[in-house]
Structure formats: C-alpha cells, structure tokens
Amino acid sequence: MLDPKLMDEPARIAALDRYDVLDTPREPGFDRITNLVRSILGVPISAISLLDRDRQWFKSLNGLDASETPRDIAFCDYTIRQRAPMIVTDAHADARFCDNPYVIGDPNIRSYAGIPLETPDGYNIGSLCAIDIVPRQFDPGQIAILQNLAALVVEQLELRRIAERDHLTGALTRRAFLGEMNRAIALFERHQRPASLLLFDIDHFKQINDNHGHPAGDQVIRGIARLCTGLQRPSDSLGRLGGEEFGILLPETGQEDAARAAQRFCETIAATEIPGTPPLRVTVSFGVAELRSDWPTCESWLAVADMALYEAKRSGRNRVAIARHDASHAT
Template sequence: MVDPKLTDEPARMAALDRYDVLDTPSETGFDRITELVRSILGVPISAVSLIDKDRQWFKSHPGLAVSETPRDVAFCDHSIRQRAPMVVNDAREDARFSDNPLVTGDPNIRSYAGIPLETPDGYNIGSLCAIDTVPRQFDPGQIAILKNLAALVVEQLELRRIAERDHLTGALSRRAFLSEMNRAIALFERHERPASLLLFDIDHFKRINDTHGHPAGDQVIRGIAQLCTGLQRPSDSLGRLGGEEFGILLPETAEEDAASAAQRFCEAIAATEIPGTPPLRVTVSFGVAELRGDWPTSESWLAVADMALYEAKRSGRNWIAVARHDASHAT
C-alpha cells in the first residue's frame, strides 16, 4: 500500500518550509550529531541533508567541501522516498548510482547509509547520512545508532523552530532575526541583492508601564507586532529584538523604498488605537539602514540602524532617520 505522505511533494515542501532552516549558518547542535556519526561509524563524511525543490542542501556536512548539490544527483533524494533506512554497500555496483557524478568524481561516494528525517506529521524532509569512499557493510547496530541520531536531528529542528518565536508577539526571536539578517548578507555578498533594515522602538514605553502597568505594556507590544505583521510583505521578517524594540528586514529593498515603508508603518501605528483597559495610542521611532559593504555583519548592520534610531529619538520621536553612509566609521 502506497504511503501518500511519501508522494505528496507540495505538502512535503510545506513541512520543510515551516522549519525555515534552508541557507542558515552552521549550528553546533547539528554539527555535534554529524561528528558523532563520523566517530561512531568510522566514516569520513556525514551530513544532515535537506531536500529542497531542486537541490540538496546540507545543514551540516563535515568531510564535504560543498554546501549543496543538484537534487537529481542526491542519494538522499532516494532516501526520502521510503520509511526504512537506505543502505548502499557499493555505489559502483548499484545501477541507480554507478554513473552518478558524486560517485565518479568528488567526493567519490562508494558506500552510503541514510535515515529519513521524518517530521512529527509524517513527511520526509531530508536524511541523516553516513558516507564512505570505500565499499563497506553497515551492520544492524550501526543502523540503529544512525536512526537514534536522526531522531535527534528532528528534535533539534523542532527546538529550533520553537526558539525562533517570541512567546508574547509571535515575531521572530532576536537569534532568529539575526539569522535572517545573515542570510540577507550572504545574498548581498554572492549576488549583490539589496536589503534594508528597519529598527524601531515604542516612544515613552516606560511611561506606559509606570502609568498603566506591565499588562498594558504587553498589550501594546502585542498590538504593534500584530499591526506590523498585517502590513508587511510576505517576504519581510519581523523580529522582537528585546523589550519594546523591533526590527523589520526588507529583502530586495533599497534605501529610498525602505524609508517609504518605515513612514507607512510609523503613520499606521500612530493612527491605531490599541485595545485594552484602557485603549492606548502610541508612536514609534525608526532607524533605517540599507545593507552596504561597509557593515558586512549582522552586528555592524544592526549598530548602524541603531545609530539612526537614536537620531530619530533625538529629533523628537515619532520620527524616521536614515543611516548616514559614513556611519560605519563611528561604530
């Protein structure tokens, strides 16, 4: 009987997209697992492989020099089509892989064991694999270890997803937002794709807490996050960076359009009555910084936007300031 979740590609891709993990930097939790695979199974290569629409992307890949391959040559693309482990003892003797460029050239795969990474709702989004450059047998004990470690990979993905969201607002956590910024920086460096950062916080927020109490302050934070989520484009990312401070990442957006977007957000927030007891109106101040080569890290980019935000505050609040192009000299 055919398992429908093994053939429903749109649903499988949706399951992968929910983790928002593709093209993110390496993370210790995943690297520890692949290093354990290499150590325990005695293989030179291990990878956490995720199968995207037309590529195989590696979240962790010790022993491999590349971070992705075309999907049509991926051993792991075969692995996700079944529930059981996939074992290849000698790729040159296997008709599916004998002329595969990953076998005939670098990294010269000869043997492979892959465990599907099955999400809690039953979709295989990739695999944890052990790879050797010589033919070999993987014994049942080694496969059992690999299965347990694959389950840990899925747990890491689940924990990562939980940690990425701020519990009060549903916005990205600071860590997750910085990860999105790093992704935008990588696109800028590789393909010169523009991006801009809007950094804003709530004017006189301490006064709200002191006058109306912290529950009212939380309601204001939640209300502003909901408003911004409704106003932003699907490609934009909203993050709560701490307290009453937020960031909005605008991909494919240069400075002029970013400043216009900040103006729209600023005006919409000022015009909105946030429900509560009592209902409240607030304003926010924005710092705008287009990504430039002068600030090539998330920390330096954030610092430049923060300088602009400080300038907006100093100008009277409910204001927008754009980062100076020479701002990096002051960071």
C-alpha cells in the same frame, strides 16, 4: 499501498520551509550528531542534508567541504522517497548511482546509509547519512544507531523552531532575527541581492509602564507586533530585539522603498488604538538602513540602523530617519 505524503512535493517543501533553516549558519547541536556518526560507524563522511526544490543543502557536513549540491545527483533525493533506511553497499554496482559524478569522481562515494528525516506530520525533508569510500555492509545495530540519531536531528529542528519565537509577541527572537540578517548578508555578498533593515522602538514606553502598569505595556508590545505582522509582506521578518525594540528585515528592498514602508508602519501605528484596559495610542520611531558593503556584519548593520533610530528620536519621535552613507565611519 502508496504513501501519499511521499508523493506530495508541495506539502513536503512547505514542511521544510516551516523550519526556516535553509542557509543558516552551522550549529554545534547538529555538528555533534554528524561527528557521532563518523565516530561510531567509522565512516569518513557524515551529513545532515535537507532537500530543497532543486538543491541538497547541508545543515551539517563532516568530512567534506561543501554547502550544497544539485538535487538531481543527491543520494538523499532517493532516501526521502521511502520510509525505510536507504542502504547502498557498492555504488559502482548500483544502476542509480554508478554514473554519479560523486561516485566516479571526488569524493568517490562507494557506500551509503541514509535515514529519512521525517517531520512529526509525516514528511521527509532530508536525511542523516553515513558515507564511506569503500564498499561495505551496514549491520542492523549500526542502522538502528543512525535511526536514533536521525530522530534527534528532527527533535533539534523542532526545538530550534520553538526557540526562535518570542513568547509575548510571536515575533522572531533576537537570535533568530540575527540569523535572518546573516542570510540576507550572505545573499548580498554572493549575488548582490538588496535588503533593508527597519529598526524601531516605542516612544515614551517607560511612561506607559509607569502610568498604567506592566500588563498594559505588554499589551502595547503585543498590539504593535500584531499590527506589523498584518502590514508586512510574507517575505519580511519581524523580530523583537529586546524590551520595546523591534526590527523588520525587508529582503529585495532598497533604501527608498524601505523608507516608504517604514513611513507606512509609523503612520498606521500612530493612527491605531491598541485595545486594553485602558485602550492606548502610541507612536514609534524608525531607523532605516539599506545593506551596504560598508557594514557587512549584523553588528555593523544594526549599529547604523540604531544611529538612524537615535536621530529619529532626537528630532522629535514618531518619524523615520535614514542611515547616512558615511555612518559606518562613526561606529
């Protein structure tokens, strides 16, 4: 019988998107797995590949220097179409791959063993694979090892997804938010795609805790995160960077539009009573920084936004300040 989840490409892509992992930096937990594959199976190349709409992207690749390939020439594109391991003992003798550019040219793939990466809800989002440059058989014991390691890859993805969310607000953790910033920086460097950062914190937050207690402070933090989530676009990212400080990353957004968005957030928060015991009204201050080549790292980008936030607080709070173009020279 046909497996409907192997045929449902939109749902498969949605399952992949939930992990929010594409274009993230390399991580040791995944690299250890591909290193184990190379060592235990004695192959020169191992990869954790994820199949996006039109590309194969590598979360980990050992033995080659690449970050992605076109999907239409990826062995992994065949692996995700089945539940069982996909084994190719000699790619030259396989009609699917004998003309593949990676078979007839570098890296000269001859044999392949791929295990589908199946999510808990049953969608194949990619593969863990072992690749050799000579024809070979993969014995049942080696395939079983690959299957166990593929299950570990999915567990890592699940743990990564859980660890990215702040338990109080549901916003991204600081680490996860910095990962989103790094992605925006990479898009800016490669394709000149704009992005802006809104950095904000709650005005006089210590007084809330001192006057009403920490549970009331938590309620305010939670309420503001809920307000921001409702106001932001689906493509925007909200992160809790620490205590009462938050960041909102606005992709494809220049300085003027970012400043308007910050003003909208600022005014909505000031006008909203946050439920609790007692209900409270609070204000926030915003610093706005469009990504520029002058601040090409997370740290420098955050620093100039923080300088603008400081200016908003110094000039009266409950307002928006924009980073100066020469701010990087003061950091």
